[in-house]
Amino acid sequence: MKPSLPLLAGVLLAIVSSGCNRPPSEPAAPAPPAAPAAERDAGEPPQQPAVVQQTAEVPQLDLPTVDGGRYDLAAHRGKWVVVNFWATWCAPCLKEMPELSALHAMRENVEVVGLAYEDIEPADMQAFLQQRPVAYPIAILDTFAPPKDFATPRGLPMSYLIAPDGKVAKQFLGPVSASEIEQAIVAAGGKVA
Secondary structure, three states, X not given: OOOOHHHHHHHHHHHHHOOOOOOOOOOOOOOOOOOOHHHOOOOOOOOOOOOOOOOOOOOOOEEXXXXXXXXXXXXXXXXXXXXXXXXXXOHHHHHHHHXXXXXXXXXXXXXXXXXXXXXXXXXXXXXXXXXXXXXXXXXXXXXXXXXXXXXXXXXXXXXEEEOOOOOEEEEEEOOOOHHHHHHHHHHOOOOOO
């Protein structure tokens, strides 16, 4: 069965608008990679990733971080939180990391959490973060069971600005700067401290 022209156009638009190109060695399809063969039973077909269509108004998020801690979004109420979906292979993601790290370190009422949306082992992520350190916590998502309260990213990076009351204030597709985040906070009636 041939894919329909609107479907192909939608996939192409998602790839182009994401601002992030996968290296040539990785598949061009926007779906996350299959689980490593060692994690599947022999002969079992790769599991299809879950797809979430819409982000909850007040999303919940509670994940282990690569430094051995936990990140519970609800515990950070009262602050503005940037939830940043990213990947180590995504050039625009890597470009925005230092600015997001500086924002996290410099602002008392703004925090960042990075959600690595890729199939990577914790030890490999820790090695990566030694080369590209950030001040904010990083969690590795299970691409086959991503957080149910956040829409499956249409491209990377994808960021959500969560208001102090826990509601989504703004969504950003593509790289975002500290200035854009601060402007979104002010536009939502908040102050940057």
